Amino acid sequence: MDCIFCKIIAGDIHCSKVYEDALFIAFLDIRPVHKGHVLIVPKKHFLNVFDTPDEEAEAIYKVAKKISGAVMKASGCDGINIVQNNNAAAGQEVFHSHLHIIHRYDNDKLRFASIHKEYDSLDEMGEMAEKVKEAL
Numbered sequence: 855m856d857c858i859f860c861k862i863i864a865g866d867i868h869c870s871k872v873y874e875d876a877l878f879i880a881f882l883d884i885r886p887v888h889k890g891h892v893l894i895v896p897k898k899h900f901l902n903v904f905d906t907p908d909e910e911a912e913a914i915y916k917v918a919k920k921i922s923g924a925v926m927k928a929s930g931c932d933g934i935n936i937v938q939n940n941n942a943a944a945g946q947e948v949f950h951s952h953l954h955i956i957h958r959y960d961n962d963k964l965r966f967a968s969i970h971k972e973y974d975s976l977d978e979m980g981e982m983a984e985k986v987k988e989a990l
């Protein structure tokens with residue numbers, strides 16, 4: 855399969871690995887938001903969060919917590935974003951499910967979601983919540 859992360863997992867392409875267990879590998883993003891930005895990648899190829907089985911979906915947050923703490927300590931940052939892009943519309947470029955651990959500084963002035971809308975009314979907000987609840 856022509857997947858860059860599968861090639862990294864197979865050892866065919868270099869990565870700067872920071873962590874590995876039975877389910878995941880974590881390595882530095884080659885184009886970091888800040889240097890030390892980590893990607894946590896399931897060893898099996900899943901496309902995105904929707905395609906990821908519960909076993910990996912549940913386990914990945916534990917790894918994210920561990921790595922976030924380590925990045926916080928190693929970088930002396932002030933905060934961490936845990937991000938997953940799912941599908942091209944959300945900015946996904948590598949279609950092998952992964953989490954970004956992005957460390958942040960008080961004055962780094964980055965905004966991942968700079969455009970916020972407002973609901974017209976509480977009714978509209980309630981209708982939206984109902985739609986999501988029905989879909990669950």
Ligand code: AMP
Nearest residue numbers: 858882883884885939945946947948949
């Ligand atoms: P996403 O947009 O969520 O799919 O993020 C994919 C990320 O993978 C990007 O931030 C890339 O910089 C990163 N990336 C792509 N190729 C490599 C690579 N060979 N080694 C490390 N990170 C990579």
